[in-house]
Amino acid sequence: MDKDLILLGHGSGGKLSHQLLDELIIPTLSGVSVAGQNDAAVVEHNGQRLAFTTDSYVVDPIFFPGGNIGTLAVNGTVNDLAMMGARPLFMSVGLILEEGMSRRELAAILASMREAADGAGIAIVTGDTKVVPRGKADRLFINTSGVGVVENGVEINGCKARVGDRVIINGTIGDHGIAVLAAREGLELSTDIESDCAALNGLVAELLKEGDALRVLRDPTRGGVATTLKEIAIQSGVTVTLREESLPLKNGVKGVCSILGLDPLYVANEGKLLAIVAPERADAALDRMCQHPLGRDAAIIGEVTGASDGRVQLETAVGGMRGVEMLAGEQLPRIC
Amino acid sequence: MDKDLILLGHGSGGKLSHQLLDELIIPTLSGVSVAGQNDAAVVEHNGQRLAFTTDSYVVDPIFFPGGNIGTLAVNGTVNDLAMMGARPLFMSVGLILEEGMSRRELAAILASMREAADGAGIAIVTGDTKVVPRGKADRLFINTSGVGVVENGVEINGCKARVGDRVIINGTIGDHGIAVLAAREGLELSTDIESDCAALNGLVAELLKEGDALRVLRDPTRGGVATTLKEIAIQSGVTVTLREESLPLKNGVKGVCSILGLDPLYVANEGKLLAIVAPERADAALDRMCQHPLGRDAAIIGEVTGASDGRVQLETAVGGMRGVEMLAGEQLPRIC
Missing domain, CATH: 3.30.1330.10 (PurM-like, N-terminal domain)
Incomplete structure (x- = not known):
């Protein structure tokens, strides 16, 4: 592999993207190492x-x-x-x-x-x-x-996750990526999977009412939920533990992913957000989401379980624990 | 010509660009007719x-x-x-x-x-x-x-040209377009023509000291000086008369243009600005430009000579007068 060439994976939003950004683009353009x-x-x-x-x-x-x-x-x-x-x-x-x-x-x-x-x-x-x-x-x-x-008083930042905080998502994962993939490849799907593409500012306005209890917001687009949580974990220096059973997932998306060997945790979303919320306000925040049209399938999917250099782990349905890394390479090019 | 297709000329900055913008893009995106x-x-x-x-x-x-x-x-x-x-x-x-x-x-x-x-x-x-x-x-x-x-008090706008105002440019025209064309086509030029690509905010800061006397600023990029002046003339509802003899032009650019049949008035610039200045402050503004590194070849190249629906005319070196229109079609694609 010629190291001088730009690869498709450099646009994936995953590991290669982060390398290109951290090694070349950000230091050169901004003059600071971020x-x-x-x-x-x-x-x-x-x-x-x-x-x-x-x-x-x-x-x-x-x-x-x-x-x-x-x-x-x-x-x-x-x-x-x-x-x-x-x-x-x-x-x-x-x-x-x-x-x-x-x-x-x-x-x-x-x-x-x-x-x-x-x-x-x-x-x-x-x-x-x-x-x-x-x-x-x-x-x-x-x-x-x-x-x-x-506005004054609003302090949302990827570095603010703390031990004990809950991870909430406003609905099912992977819909956008699978809808685009199906349209691109002309897959005839038995179920109608549509992109979740939506503007989340209205939902966020509701969540901001939680004040300081709302630590982090991020939309899991390219690279999916896994890559986005990994970014947050690294920024905050914490370990995030996801519960596989809690992940909202449409049957159609699950089916396509299993046929194609895709992990829905890495599939792009365009109308989803991950909110990291203080434990005592997690249920209240979940309620706010569920009452919003874009949050009806919201769920608490995990927790910040410790301090680390940014680990993400998945507690599987059968009780095992596996490490979750950033997307490596390019799973679905040109997804957004 | 299939009217449903986008043509290269729609990106020229000239007449076709303006049609696409005015008929489709601006009304659709902004909801207003501009x-x-x-x-x-x-x-x-x-x-x-x-x-x-x-x-x-x-x-x-x-x-x-x-x-x-x-x-x-x-x-x-x-x-x-x-x-x-x-x-x-x-x-x-x-x-x-x-x-x-x-x-x-x-x-x-x-x-x-x-x-x-x-x-x-x-x-x-x-x-x-x-x-x-x-x-x-x-x-x-x-x-x-x-x-x-x-900043407060600054009111620069394409609609502010008035009869009697002078048109000033900060240097030679067409350098960028010809430099890119020569590089693209691998032309071996006897003279070294370089792009004039430069940031003009420092020069503008000097010109802003003229206050209200400075009416309009615009950089003649795609479509060149002709198209840019035509835009201003239409916005202000005036006639602009250029003097061909006053146009600063490098011999090399002049030579390439005459060989290739290009009119330097339509060739792109990337470090030039047109300033429309009240007559009583035109010489002072010209002085400010000439004292700036990016304005050493500045010149007064024309005048706002009357009210109209946006005419631009060129007084030729031999004393004739010809109408100047916007760039039609695409003279040099992908110039910026």
Whole structure:
């Protein structure tokens, strides 16, 4: 393997991605060595804290059950802001179009973006459009960047998990990844699996009412629940123990994963969040989630069980315990 | 021509770009019909005005005399903020990498970005990296989005040109476009033409000292000086008259343009700005420019000569007058 080449796995959100980020991209661009990355940067300006985030979307195919690249691009950036406890304010849209792309498809995607932005209460205020020759891109890539405001008193951070805290998820895992995979490969599934793509800022607004008891929020997108929890465990210096039996999982997703040999813990989600909550408020936070349309299948899936250099372990249904690592390589390329 | 297809010209920055923006993208995404677009959005938040802008960079080749895609991506976004009179604060970097891209080249580009950001005094605070399979992108696309602050009293806008105002440019035109074209085509030029790629916020800070006399700032990138002036003329409802003899132009650029049949008025610049300045302060503004390293070849190149629906005309060297339109079609694809 030529070490000079960029591999697909460098975009997986897993181990290779983290290596590229930690060794090359972050130190070079920011001039600092950053131990843990949050979903958005929080920048102080004139006594106010602004959250700022960017994501490029290269999902293949661009239309899939439950959404399209446009809904993904809007909701993804809204969610990255929300995961810092920020209220989304405004966003940008950067389009890279391949020559020959259908204008009708573009119009449909833009309409979805508008609808998603209106739904999330974020304004699209600026944009850019480039076109590259046929064969130099794949129909359409979208970048969205967003700005939000972090209100006084809100302190959500990946480094705040403490021993005893509970891990809560707002619903079933793996829906997005399997929906996109099925659409890409033309799998005829007996069940209708749809992407969970959704804006989570409304749900987060509910959770923020828990105040200091709400320690960490993060959306398990690329790399799935496993990779995201591993990131948090490392940032906080703790061990997280998951209970396999508690993981909400649709039968259809379970079935496809078992046929294809995929572990749903590593499959991407686009409308899910992991909340780490102080033990005494975990049930209350779970209740808040369950009362929200995007949290009806919420569950407490694990606990912070000790201090460590960032271990994640899974207590299996039969009572065994196995270590959980970050996604290695590339399980499902171009999932978002 | 199938009207449903996206054409290269839709990314030119010229007439087709404006049609796509005005007919489809802006009305759909923003829900409003916008008569004229500035380089960045200015959003009011908590009594403060923030400028916000995004651009994707798809230049081919990614390295060229005078810069690379990374310097372009940083300076371009800094300049879009500066053109609204904003002081750049922070920016994001979104990378879309093609599988198989050289990691060494990526490292060189990132180092250039850092250097450019440090030079412009803007912090890179957040980012994202995606990888797509070989053949689905062209080595590297970069999106940068930036946030700046517009200080009280600063009111720069494309709609503010008035009859009598002078048009000033800070130096020679067409350098960037010709440098990229020569690098792409492997032209052996007798002269060394380099991209003018530069951050203009320092120069703008000088010009802002002119206060209200400084009406409009805009950087003539894609579509060149002609298209940019046409945009301003339409936004302000005025006629702009350029004097061909006054246009600063390097002999090398002039030579390549005349051989290839290109009009330098339509060739892209990446370190130039057009300033529209009240007549009584035009000489003072010109002096400020000439004293700045990025304005040594500055010149007054024209004047706002009347009210209209947005005409631009060129007084030729022999005294004739010809109309100047926006770039039609695509002169030089992937110039930024």
